[in-house]
Amino acid sequence: MPRGRRTAVTLPTPQEEDRNARTTRGRKRPASTALTLEDSVDERMLQNEADVWILGDSIPYWAGNYAKNAAKENLGLKDVSIAWWAERGLRWGGFRRLIEMQVLLSFPPSIIFIHLGGNDLVSVNTVQLRLLIEQEIIYLREAFPHTVIIWVDILQRQNWSGAIRGYRPIEMKRKRLNRLARKIVTSSGLSDIIIPDIDAATAFFRDDGVHLNSVGLEFYLDYIKDAIVKHLGIRHV
Structure with a gap:
């Protein structure tokens, strides 16, 4: 899967990011500061022409x-823009x-990835989840009939709080x-599925047993990149 040696990137833990958010909340952002993934809808709309949307938890x-x-x-792909929503x-x-504002105001993306549902498993029954x-x-298919919708399997966790x-x-x-989700997505039209080879027995998780560590994220991003290359007909760079 991962191609060649890569330099690991250290990410803040969820607790560290929450602490940083509390210390900066209310401050005016300098013009040079990059947008975060949790910026307002108006700021995210700067990506309204993205080729690929990645949605989920x-x-x-x-x-x-x-x-x-x-x-x-x-992901190092030339002439491909990705919106991480x-x-x-x-x-x-x-x-x-x-997604509603993006659906209403954005140009149709070529690909939409969906990775969602892990946070529902403990509290919502399967019938309700299937209907949702x-x-x-x-809704997505009616809005974007020619977009490839890709379901990414809900991953195992080492513990389910x-x-x-x-x-x-x-x-x-x-x-x-x-x-069920694979069947729903594949029967909707242009689609694909990703079943990551990441399970609870692998050393791909942070200490919380829920989130992926840097090695796990490398594998995860490789699956995303490979699917983009496949469906957009481009070469790896």
Whole structure:
């Protein structure tokens, strides 16, 4: 998967980023400061002509941060623009809020990646999640009939906080929901699926057992990059 030797990028932990946000909240941003992934909708609309949208929860959020800190926001792909629109803690119930302005005002992207649902598994039943996913995929497909929608499987975690019945039932539910989501996405039209070879037994996780460490993020970003190359018909650089 990873091609050649890479220099690891150190990311702040979720706790460190929250602390930084509290100390800078309310201050005027210098003109030279780069946009963060959680900027306002108006600022995100600066990317309204992006070729690729990457949507979802904290997994793509931290992947986007990692790519940006490595100065590879577009994953080293020439003439490809990527909009990293992900949000920590996002659930399917908040997906429409995340994307609605982009759908209304942006040019149709060539590819949309969706990685979402891990935060729902403990608290929302499978039937409700299936209906939410169907609803939002229909919404995207009606808005962008010629866009390739790519489902990225919900990853295993080393622990599922709040899982009253233990790890195994949530893991079974995760597998079932991934199967349902793959079917929903692939039956919608132009589509693809990504099943990352990242599981709870790998050394790809931070100490919290939920978020990917730098090695895991490298693997994750390789899957994203390979899919972009595949569907846009471009060469690796």
